[in-house]
Amino acid sequence: MEFALSEEQRMLQDSVRRFLEQNAPLDKVRLAAANTHTVQRSLWAGASEMGIPGMLIPEDFGGMGLGFLDAAIVYEMVGRHVAPLPFVGTAVMAPLALMLAGSEVQQEKWLPKIAAGEIVVGVAVTEKIGIREDAGVKAQKGTLTGKSLFVIDWAEADLYIVADSDHGLHLVLPDAKGLSRRALNTIDKTRSVGELVFDQVAAEPLPRSSAEVVAAVIDAGRVMLAADTLGAGQMMIEKAVAYAGERKQFGRVIGSFQAVKHLCAEMAAALEASRSLVWYAAHALDEVPGDSRLMACHAKSHLSEVGRFVARTATEVHGGMGFTDLLGLHYWFKRIGFDRQLLGGPELVRLEAARLQGWAA
Amino acid sequence: MDLAYGPQYEAFRDEVRAFLTKHKNQAPKGLGAAGRPSPEACAWQQLLIENGYAARTIPKDYGGYGAKPDILESRIIAEEFSATRVPSALQNQGISMLVPTLLELGTEEQKKKWVKPTLRGEVVWCQGYSEPGSGSDLASLQTKATVDGDDFVINGQKIWTSTAHEADMIFCLVRTEPDKPKHEGISYVIFSMKTPGIEVRPLTTMTGHAEFNEVFFTDVRVPKTQIVGQRGQGWFVANATLKYERGMLGDPAAMETRFQALVDLMREETVDGQRAMDNPIFRDRLIRLQAELAAMKFNGLRLLTSASKGEDPGLARLIVKLQSCELTHQLSALAIDVMGEFGILYDDSPYLRSHGSWQWGYMFQLGLIIGGGTAQIQKNIISERGLGMPREPKQAK
Numbered sequence: 001m002e003f004a005l006s007e008e009q010r011m012l013q014d015s016v017r018r019f020l021e022q023n024a025p026l027d028k029v030r031l032a033a034a035n036t037h038t039v040q041r042s043l044w045a046g047a048s049e050m051g052i053p054g055m056l057i058p059e060d061f062g063g064m065g066l067g068f069l070d071a072a073i074v075y076e077m078v079g080r081h082v083a084p085l086p087f088v089g090t091a092v093m094a095p096l097a098l099m100l101a102g103s104e105v106q107q108e109k110w111l112p113k114i115a116a117g118e119i120v121v122g123v124a125v126t127e128k129i130g131i132r133e134d135a136g137v138k139a140q141k142g143t144l145t146g147k148s149l150f151v152i153d154w155a156e157a158d159l160y161i162v163a164d165s166d167h168g169l170h171l172v173l174p175d176a177k178g179l180s181r182r183a184l185n186t187i188d189k190t191r192s193v194g195e196l197v198f199d200q201v202a203a204e205p206l207p208r209s210s211a212e213v214v215a216a217v218i219d220a221g222r223v224m225l226a227a228d229t230l231g232a233g234q235m236m237i238e239k240a241v242a243y244a245g246e247r248k249q250f251g252r253v254i255g256s257f258q259a260v261k262h263l264c265a266e267m268a269a270a271l272e273a274s275r276s277l278v279w280y281a282a283h284a285l286d287e288v289p290g291d292s293r294l295m296a297c298h299a300k301s302h303l304s305e306v307g308r309f310v311a312r313t314a315t316e317v318h319g320g321m322g323f324t325d326l327l328g329l330h331y332w333f334k335r336i337g338f339d340r341q342l343l344g345g346p347e348l349v350r351l352e353a354a355r356l357q358g359w360a361a
Numbered sequence: 362m363d364l365a366y367g368p369q370y371e372a373f374r375d376e377v378r379a380f381l382t383k384h385k386n387q388a389p390k391g392l393g394a395a396g397r398p399s400p401e402a403c404a405w406q407q408l409l410i411e412n413g414y415a416a417r418t419i420p421k422d423y424g425g426y427g428a429k430p431d432i433l434e435s436r437i438i439a440e441e442f443s444a445t446r447v448p449s450a451l452q453n454q455g456i457s458m459l460v461p462t463l464l465e466l467g468t469e470e471q472k473k474k475w476v477k478p479t480l481r482g483e484v485v486w487c488q489g490y491s492e493p494g495s496g497s498d499l500a501s502l503q504t505k506a507t508v509d510g511d512d513f514v515i516n517g518q519k520i521w522t523s524t525a526h527e528a529d530m531i532f533c534l535v536r537t538e539p540d541k542p543k544h545e546g547i548s549y550v551i552f553s554m555k556t557p558g559i560e561v562r563p564l565t566t567m568t569g570h571a572e573f574n575e576v577f578f579t580d581v582r583v584p585k586t587q588i589v590g591q592r593g594q595g596w597f598v599a600n601a602t603l604k605y606e607r608g609m610l611g612d613p614a615a616m617e618t619r620f621q622a623l624v625d626l627m628r629e630e631t632v633d634g635q636r637a638m639d640n641p642i643f644r645d646r647l648i649r650l651q652a653e654l655a656a657m658k659f660n661g662l663r664l665l666t667s668a669s670k671g672e673d674p675g676l677a678r679l680i681v682k683l684q685s686c687e688l689t690h691q692l693s694a695l696a697i698d699v700m701g702e703f704g705i706l707y708d709d710s711p712y713l714r715s716h717g718s719w720q721w722g723y724m725f726q727l728g729l730i731i732g733g734g735t736a737q738i739q740k741n742i743i744s745e746r747g748l749g750m751p752r753e754p755k756q757a758k
Contacts, residue, residue, distance in 0.1 A: 001666065002363045003659065245751070261750050262744065
């Protein structure tokens with residue numbers, strides 16, 4: 001019985017943290033945020049040298065063959081540094097879709113490229129969770145028609161994986177005839193999402209697609225977003241505690257006032273328990289299939305709630321400075337806000353959790 | 362990450378199951394209250410001690426089973442007893458707080474005299490710590506013990522003394538050194554509740570029941586030999602004990618049982634023919650609590666892992682009391698809201714659900730948020746010890 005990160009996992013996490021400390025400091029984040037819809041090639045190349053894009057991809061295809069828990073603790077570090085990396089779509093959801101539903105030919109063609117960090121893959125599944133603005137994609141005779149919103153890792157994608165309205169998944173090339181693309185600017189400038197509009201666009205189906213596969217891809221994405229919030233929230237707490245230890249008012253550091261200390265304690269109490277939930281939800285994706293969907297829902301919705309509380313409270317502890325652009329704290333605030341809504345906000349996700357348990361129609 | 366216990370522990374689990382299969386019909390009905398155990402409960406406790414399912418790691422010389430401490434074995438025992446719905450080892454303040462304290466700091470004579478009958482449920486203890494003027498600031502306690510010949514003479518008042526009306530003995534903090542700084546003037550003494558000069562008055566709480574007592578001491582004479590540790594060291598002796606009390610709180614299995622009862626309630630209660638479970642707002646609150654419960658359950662697994670390796674889990678441990686008490690209270694709060702008007706029924710009213718246990722719990726659990734270190738004290742501990750934030754400037758005394 002061991003509910004803990006292994007020595008290797010701690011080393012992996014440490015090495016990713018060191019990499020991001022050196023290569024994605026706040027001034028780099030600011031530069032990237034000014035160009036949201038471009039891939040930070042040198043940063044992604046550095047991450048590729050560490051094997052990050054191919055973490056989940058089997059070694060036969062040039063990846064590291066690691067599990068979701070490994071991916072989650074890495075993405076926790078990415079969230080900690082609000083790093084502009086196309087991780088959730090390219091390194092997690094896309095490879096998983098290819099591994100679960102792709103043909104051998106498709107796997108051999110695309111997985112090594114993802115693992116090498118040569119390509120970015122956008123993932124269009126939002127309409128499987130909820131349809132807005134009449135979005136949705138119909139598949140007919142090898143073509144796709146319709147539109148998909150909030151496509152993850154949209155910018156500069158070399159390939160898109162698109163869910164249709166009938167549990168099919170398809171590969172679409174960005175220069176395919178009839179495909180038009182529109183960026184969606186969000187509060188979070190460190191990650192790119194966009195819209196894809198399809199007018200009889202040639203698409204290559206992943207032959208083993210199913211409702212189960214689509215759901216598994218979404219589960220994995222949700223756990224990663226929860227891990228991102230965990231990392232971002234942890235950093236916000238550390239920043240708040242450090243700031244409260246320096247800022248003086250009334251002749252005392254504000255961190256010695258119980259009103260401020262208790263805010264920090266409440267954040268830490270909420271986030272620390274959430275850490276175990278993220279670990280388990282990721283572990284369940286690897287090892288406990290019967291539990292994985294429900295736990296992905298719990299991790300996603302719970303971290304959304306805890307994340308919102310931490311994001312606003314840590315900002316308040318910083319007082320007026322937290323509200324300015326000077327400290328850059330808002331990058332974390334916005335990252336957490338983005339994680340909350342993408343792939344289903346907490347109320348929607350909890351309804352799914354109820355359905356999974358037969359508690360809702 | 363490996364959630365399996367492994368073959369060695371699964372073999373141990375089989376042993377526990379075999380014991381339960383063989384003996385479960387000897388178990389007393391229902392879980393005994395914290396007070397005096399029934400003769401059946403005492404007999405059951407003795408059987409458990411003999412087989413290593415109670416007092417497992419306490420040395421044989423003092424009436425225990427004498428096994429080496431192994432947190433996973435303890436966990437398996439707890440899991441199997443819970444799954445079989447058989448009362449597990451007796452739990453009371455004597456066993457969970459006094460016994461570990463005596464084993465750590467008592468004299469050989471004290472250990473020999475008190476540990477065994479306490480473990481067997483033959484001697485019931487109460488805890489004399491809090492006073493009306495000394496709650497969160499326990500070290501300011503004023504009950505005084507003056508020396509007269511070979512005796513301490515004790516005068517003062519204690520409060521929140523659960524089971525005092527049934528207890529044979531009390532472990533009590535008294536001020537023996539009034540001129541010393543507050544933490545250095547306290548002694549830890551043990552004495553019989555039948556000693557002349559002790560008056561116990563039941564303390565009725567908001568639940569309408571007297572779960573606690575007040576205890577008044579008027580010239581209570583206690584032989585000086587009945588001190589545990591040195592004179593003036595009582596605060597440190599007590600802290601050894603408080604460590605064990607904090608460990609008692611926050612039991613994910615108990616919360617899970619309450620959660621299941623809440624699910625059942627939401628499937629049964631209807632308004633205008635609609636089940637509470639089909640009301641999207643109630644259902645959303647339920648799932649929200651389910652996620653929090655999962656977080657605390659896995660946090661518990663993390664603590665278990667740390668304990669088995671002898672590591673300090675830090676924050677993960679410091680948050681347990683605050684988070685668990687709040688979550689438990691929220692479960693009751695949802696149940697009350699689900700019942701609506703029926704949620705305000707009480708006592709022996711018609712239409713009362715679950716014998717009023719949700720209503721009682723909603724009130725009693727507020728007491729748990731306050732007792733054993735208030736939520737605000739917990740937040741001080743989390744921020745100071747867990748996050749390294751500065752301490753509140755202290756007034757000298």
